[in-house]
Amino acid sequence: MTEVNIKYLAAKLKLSPSTVSRALNDSYEISQPTKDRVIAMAKELNYQPNPFARSLREQKSKTIAVIIPERINNFFSQVIDGIEEITQEYGYHLLVYSTHENVETERKIVSYLLNGRVDAIVMSVSSQTKKIDHLETVYSKGVPLIFFDRICQEIPTTKFISNDYENGFKATVHLIEKGCKKIFFLMLSKEISIGRERLRGYQDALKKYGLPYEENWIVQCSQSEEANIKLIAKILYGLDRPDGILASVEKLAIATYYAARETKLEMAKDFKMVSFSNMKIAGLLKPSLTTISQPAFEIGSEMAKLLMKKLTKPNQPAFENKVIQMPSQIDFRESSN
Amino acid sequence: MTEVNIKYLAAKLKLSPSTVSRALNDSYEISQPTKDRVIAMAKELNYQPNPFARSLREQKSKTIAVIIPERINNFFSQVIDGIEEITQEYGYHLLVYSTHENVETERKIVSYLLNGRVDAIVMSVSSQTKKIDHLETVYSKGVPLIFFDRICQEIPTTKFISNDYENGFKATVHLIEKGCKKIFFLMLSKEISIGRERLRGYQDALKKYGLPYEENWIVQCSQSEEANIKLIAKILYGLDRPDGILASVEKLAIATYYAARETKLEMAKDFKMVSFSNMKIAGLLKPSLTTISQPAFEIGSEMAKLLMKKLTKPNQPAFENKVIQMPSQIDFRESSN
DNA sequence: AATTTTGATGCAAACGATTTCGGGCCAAAG
DNA sequence: CTTTGGCCCGAAATCGTTTGCATCAAAATT
Structure with a gap:
């Protein structure tokens, strides 16, 4: 397939492969005229070095x-x-x-x-x-x-x-200032670092504002979108239902939208939500979503x-x-x- | 770094590299006992073949x-x-x-x-x-x-x-049936095949229903989100404004949402829209978006x-x-x- | 004039795997 | 007793590059 390699170039130019290689790599040992000849020929034959040979070496x-x-x-x-x-x-x-x-x-x-x-x-x-x-x-x-x-x-x-602790804190304070008293925290798993930091921020904010919180306000969700929707819907139906939700990852915020729809609760009115999310169209959702977005790029x-x-x-x-x-x-x- | 290669294995096993290679590749030329020995040793030393040597060869x-x-x-x-x-x-x-x-x-x-x-x-x-x-x-x-x-x-x-022609047609028919008379078609570029097919479907649907259409109803947008929003807003402001929009790609639908917001027009009431899009949360937008989604996976x-x-x-x-x-x-x- | 230096190039050995070829060995067949 | 053929294995070539070392002429130095 790829016929044209260094050896072929060398033969064409009546030079040794090593000289060709050095010329292409702009080695100081090669004279300018030779370099020019080699480079011209390489271009003409559209020589492309073999990446594996190079990597191997x-x-x-x-x-x-x-x-x-x-x-x-x-x-x-x-x-x-x-x-x-x-x-x-x-x-x-x-x-x-x-x-x-x-x-x-x-x-x-x-x-x-x-x-x-x-x-x-x-x-x-x-x-x-x-x-x-x-x-x-x-x-x-x-x-x-x-x-x-x-x-x-x-x-x-x-x-x-990103400054997860700080933003977990800020987001929670924001919800508190908006009048929320029972703020639930949705997370994917206890294992992931990011969730833990955001959680700490959440907890410290509650503490600072003297709000009590129950262990079961921290909700461990799963990988299954359906299961999450069900779980969140159940929570929204509950006696002890939240008036604020902090979603530590985007997919849980989405699940909450669906859960709210299922339970006929109106987000923003019946409960408020903030989510960590880099969704571009957060502003087009109904209701539009308050987000904490990381400088991903x-x-x-x-x-x-x-x-x-x-x-x-x-x-x-x-x-x-x-x-x-x-x-x-x-x-x-x-x-x- | 990666010390353990075939030669090393061979030395350890007092075999030749070729035998080791053959054993690992389950060649018929190698006896079962030898294969077992080699494989055991390879596993023990956590041998990983060098991908470049292999690719080169x-x-x-x-x-x-x-x-x-x-x-x-x-x-x-x-x-x-x-x-x-x-x-x-x-x-x-x-x-x-x-x-x-x-x-x-x-x-x-x-x-x-x-x-x-x-x-x-x-x-x-x-x-x-x-x-x-x-x-x-x-x-x-x-x-x-x-x-x-x-x-x-x-x-x-x-x-x-996907069946782009057919869906361009269907989407247009849908808009017509919903009472649209002036349906605009938003596309990224005339170059891309996909846009052309969708456009054909759109044109044929209009023709079939005997609706007239103007050349400038086909709107060529650009890569710039801002420019697109401005362009679409201008169209929505226009005297000759559409009562229906078919967006051939998702990003133009999004731009239309922003344009509608800018012009204070209400989508669905003042004009209707259908878009080709694989957005998961089309149903959560305001208003929720009618989509034609491809079986991407x-x-x-x-x-x-x-x-x-x-x-x-x-x-x-x-x-x-x-x-x-x-x-x-x-x-x-x-x-x- | 003899020697060293410099500059430009070639030779050959890597890199790590696969594979062709061929060499023993042993049992069965001629 | 020789031949055939299967079975197991090793030596060496190969893939395409890069690079340490050798070479060798011309220039520079002594």
Whole structure:
């Protein structure tokens, strides 16, 4: 298929393969006239270097793996757009995997990547991830690793999140100021870091305002959209029903819309809601949704910048063990008014 | 980094590398006891074959490129989910690229993939793609190629779309039956195939019902969200304003919501709208949106099945030059009622 | 004039896997 | 007793690049 390789070029030019290679890589050892000849011929024959031969030799792939829990989610799409924006400039490629919030899938994907297929991994862990030995393996193998959003605190590397604690706090205060007394907190799973931080903010806000709260106001939802709707509907039907809801992830806010519709309760009037979400059309919903949205694109591009620095410059140290917070934005809309 | 390779295994086992390779590939030439020993040792040392060495030798990468015009779009996300569902079973990897509707980016991406980096390409062309020599190059190089949604008719390969003509027709008829007399058609670009088919359906429906239509009812929008909103708002303000709108892509429907808001017109009452869209929450908008949604996941998985058949079985013929239509679904909601 | 330096290029060995070829060995068949 | 053929295995070539080292002429130095 790809007939034209370095050897072929060399034969055509009556040079040795090594000279051709060096000329193409602009080595100082090659004279300008020769370089020009080689480059001209390469262009003419439309020579494209074989990436595998190069990767094999150089022990690097110019490829980065991005692992996300789900694809149908604006936040993750925006993050990947941000990553791509930077990596494309450097000629890096992106292998994208979705775990579908499944740990087993996550483990399998990660295991595929331990053999040098990628130069680095950027990931957001699944909501079911509890045991983290597979992530420790990645780290111990020396594969550069960055976490974002759903981070894994135990691995000593750089992590990117937004100011979740602060926003959990602010959102809760906002609901309190709007008169809510019984604010429920919807979360996907206790495992995920992000949920925990947002929860802390929520709890501290209640505490600060001297509001009591019950253990069962913290609602653990599942992966099943239907089950979540049922669960939330049941809560909205309940005697002890909330007058405020803080949804820690977008999909639970959506489920709440459907649950409200089922129970014939009117959001904003019968109960108020704020959600963490990067949905673009939050303003078009009925009622429009008050959101806390993360700087997704920037998180992606910042991660990529860090990666490119490490991968393209010599003698770079390992990623520092630190958490970088990027500020979220709150947009107040009808659902909490 | 990755110390454990075939040579190392061979040394450990006091066998030759070739025997180890054969044992791992379950060759008939190797005795069962030897195979067992090798496999046990490989597992113990957690041997992972080097993908580049293998790709170099075998001239295949077990990687597929997916090129889409934008990431922040449920349709494309679902298609990729569908592709991944199948390819993951076969151990294939997905390189995902977004062109951001930019032809130049598309050309660049495509050129990266001509050197054997991927075993096949699945793509939806950008709305700006007019000249198609870069796609012809892909085809002539023999890289298996499948188009979907935004297809390129000129390349003789298999394409997947939904029944766009039919649905353009049906949607228009629906609007007519709801009493619309002046139905405008919003499209991104004349270049994209998908828009043209939908447009044909629209035109034929008008013709069938004996409704007149003006050339300027077909509105060419751009990539800029703001510009589109302004343009649509201007149309809604106009003397000759529509009482019905058919949006050929989701983002134009969204723009119409904002335009309506700006002009203080009430969708559904002052004008009706139907849109092609795979948005999950169309039902939660205000007013809820009547949509024609494509079987995105199935389109993805069907494409992947075809690909896997070609790539994993010997002596498979090239993809047939045909268009496969998968039926869309219309969901009637408030916006057209 | 003899030697060293420099500049430009070629040779050959990697990188890690697969595979062709061929070599023993042993049992069954001629 | 020779031949055939299956079975098990190893040596070495191969895929396309990059790179340490060798080469070799011309220029510079002593």
